[in-house]
Amino acid sequence: MTLVQSLRGALLASLLLPAGLLLAQEPKVGTDYYEDKVDLGFKVKVPKGWTQIPPQPGDPNLVVRYSAAFNNYIKIGKGENLGLGVFVIAFDKRKKGKEATSTGSDDEFDLGSVGAKDTLDWIKTRLVQGKHWREVESEDLKIKTVESARSIVYEAQHEDDEDALIRMFVAEYTLEPGLKIAFLGNGPGDRKWNKYESAYEKLAKSFERVEVETLAGGTSTDSNTPRGKKRAQLQLEVAKLSGWNLYETENYFIVSDVTDKGFMDELMVRIEAIRDVYEETYPPEQARAILAEKKELEDKKRRDKKAEDDEPEDGEPDDEEPQEDRSISALDPIEASRTSVLRVCSTEAMYHKYAPGSGGSAGYWNSAVQELVIYDDKQGGGRRDTWIVLNHEAFHQYIFYFYGALAPHSWYNEGTGDFYSGYEYKHKKFNLKENPWRKTTIQSAINTGKYVPLREFVTWTQLQYYGQNDMGVERGICYAQGWSFIYFLRTGPTAKPRGWNKDWNDILDKYLRTLGTTGDLEAAVETAFAGVNWHELEDAWKRCIAP
Numbered sequence: 001m002t003l004v005q006s007l008r009g010a011l012l013a014s015l016l017l018p019a020g021l022l023l024a025q026e027p028k029v030g031t032d033y034y035e036d037k038v039d040l041g042f043k044v045k046v047p048k049g050w051t052q053i054p055p056q057p058g059d060p061n062l063v064v065r066y067s068a069a070f071n072n073y074i075k076i077g078k079g080e081n082l083g084l085g086v087f088v089i090a091f092d093k094r095k096k097g098k099e100a101t102s103t104g105s106d107d108e109f110d111l112g113s114v115g116a117k118d119t120l121d122w123i124k125t126r127l128v129q130g131k132h133w134r135e136v137e138s139e140d141l142k143i144k145t146v147e148s149a150r151s152i153v154y155e156a157q158h159e160d161d162e163d164a165l166i167r168m169f170v171a172e173y174t175l176e177p178g179l180k181i182a183f184l185g186n187g188p189g190d191r192k193w194n195k196y197e198s199a200y201e202k203l204a205k206s207f208e209r210v211e212v213e214t215l216a217g218g219t220s221t222d223s224n225t226p227r228g229k230k231r232a233q234l235q236l237e238v239a240k241l242s243g244w245n246l247y248e249t250e251n252y253f254i255v256s257d258v259t260d261k262g263f264m265d266e267l268m269v270r271i272e273a274i275r276d277v278y279e280e281t282y283p284p285e286q287a288r289a290i291l292a293e294k295k296e297l298e299d300k301k302r303r304d305k306k307a308e309d310d311e312p313e314d315g316e317p318d319d320e321e322p323q324e325d326r327s328i329s330a331l332d333p334i335e336a337s338r339t340s341v342l343r344v345c346s347t348e349a350m351y352h353k354y355a356p357g358s359g360g361s362a363g364y365w366n367s368a369v370q371e372l373v374i375y376d377d378k379q380g381g382g383r384r385d386t387w388i389v390l391n392h393e394a395f396h397q398y399i400f401y402f403y404g405a406l407a408p409h410s411w412y413n414e415g416t417g418d419f420y421s422g423y424e425y426k427h428k429k430f431n432l433k434e435n436p437w438r439k440t441t442i443q444s445a446i447n448t449g450k451y452v453p454l455r456e457f458v459t460w461t462q463l464q465y466y467g468q469n470d471m472g473v474e475r476g477i478c479y480a481q482g483w484s485f486i487y488f489l490r491t492g493p494t495a496k497p498r499g500w501n502k503d504w505n506d507i508l509d510k511y512l513r514t515l516g517t518t519g520d521l522e523a524a525v526e527t528a529f530a531g532v533n534w535h536e537l538e539d540a541w542k543r544c545i546a547p
Contacts, residue, residue: 077164
């Protein structure tokens with residue numbers, strides 16, 4: 001599963017749990033603090049026993065959020081669910097440096113540089129479930145260590161029940177010109193709100209500034225390299241969170257709240273070992289060649305377009321300098337891939353709280369923020385499932401760095417991910433095996449005629465592959481068919497199953513090269529399957545997979 005869509009507007013939705021479970025407890029004041037002493041320099045109390053959830057990479061405002069440790073929803077109105085959450089957000093205009101400009105009062109912040117323009121804008125754009133937010137009360141707060149502070153209560157209607165009210169307590173702190181912190185906590189807008197507001201107010205009044213300290217460990221020797229810069233960024237992130245640690249292997253940075261040392265040691269060995277397997281089929285030299293050919297084609301197109309649109313007069317020099325390509329594809333593939341980030345959540349619950357919108361997935365690669373996220377499934381399906389997911393999703397991450405923002409058809413992309421999921425790790429080495437999640441599914445589909453004809457299958461969009469197709473073929477069958485087709489084409493040249501045609505040996509290589517150089521999905525399919533007898537290919541595939 002790749003995740004490239006925005007996670008905006010899903011923070012509170014991710015806190016919801018199925019009905020029928022015990023409801024969340026009201027927030028209570030204890031001695032638990034959130035403290036940031038390496039960046040913004042403050043600390044504030046948070047609800048007793050609630051779970052700390054890190055922000056998504058690159059989030060311009062969210063510093064940290066908290067949810068009830070177990071069930072974290074309550075019923076309001078006629079039975080609607082309200083996910084409870086506490087959020088700490090920041091508006092740091094200082095980061096603009098010399099480019100900082102004032103557009104008016106200190107309350108105004110540039111949306112492009114700091115995300116939301118103010119706290120209410122953040123509530124409206126980042127949190128779901130509420131509509132028609134409005135201020136119902138406010139007052140000044142006396143916080144000794146800050147320039148000024150105030151509390152505000154906002155109210156909204158539940159998006160699915162206009163009679164059900166939601167309230168949000170907000171405490172805003174101006175630490176210095178250009179730097180504001182806000183503490184937010186939500187709850188029901190009925191008579192129960194007083195208990196929530198009382199707790200949130202007590203927590204908010206605990207806010208105080210702390211002295212910013214130099215990050216332990218100092219500056220690394222490779223601080224100016226892509227890997228060094230990524231390390232510094234992640235070191236700062238984990239320093240602001242409790243229970244999260246940073247691990248390093250030769251090619252990966254691993255951020256995790258897992259406390260099982262044996263599991264983490266095995267994971268670090270496995271991620272490098274499966275990368276070695278990827279490199280056998282997708283060597284760096286091939287990536288460099290494809291990217292070079294792609295650049296050559298793009299340069300030619302630019303030259304041709306310039307000659308057509310703006311041909312200079314005879315003897316007139318062309319003074320236009322070529323623009324530097326700062327995209328991932330402009331970096332050497334090995335250098336770029338060595339900044340790979342893997343986040344490993346300790347539980348499935350933490351995974352879904354961290355990743356709003358992750359739905360029923362067990363892992364994802366988010367190219368938008370360049371992060372691979374999985375969880376330790378020891379308490380669920382078992383760690384065997386964890387390793388299967390890791391092998392699949394890490395392929396998406398690997399191919400992104402080696403071929404730029406490549407977006408193959410799902411049969412190739414997801415099918416190859418599942419192909420690697422079938423690799424079994426024994427005696428410190430990976431060996432290819434059939435994917436246990438997919439084989440029986442596709443065999444049943446073939447035997448009942450519920451598969452997609454290959455000629456059509458290789459052209460399907462992601463939405464069709466995910467089940468939105470006129471044939472009524474479910475997503476699970478498409479995934480199984482994608483795995484089986486890649487397995488058939490990858491193993492065919494050496495295994496030579498009954499009916500194998502040597503002309504099929506380079507179908508996958510042709511597809512990748514054409515797509516990598518042109519970015520044209522249609523051309524990639526046409527080139528890869530040019531001259532193929534589809535009836536012959538489909539019959540051989542079915543006999544191999546479902547004999």
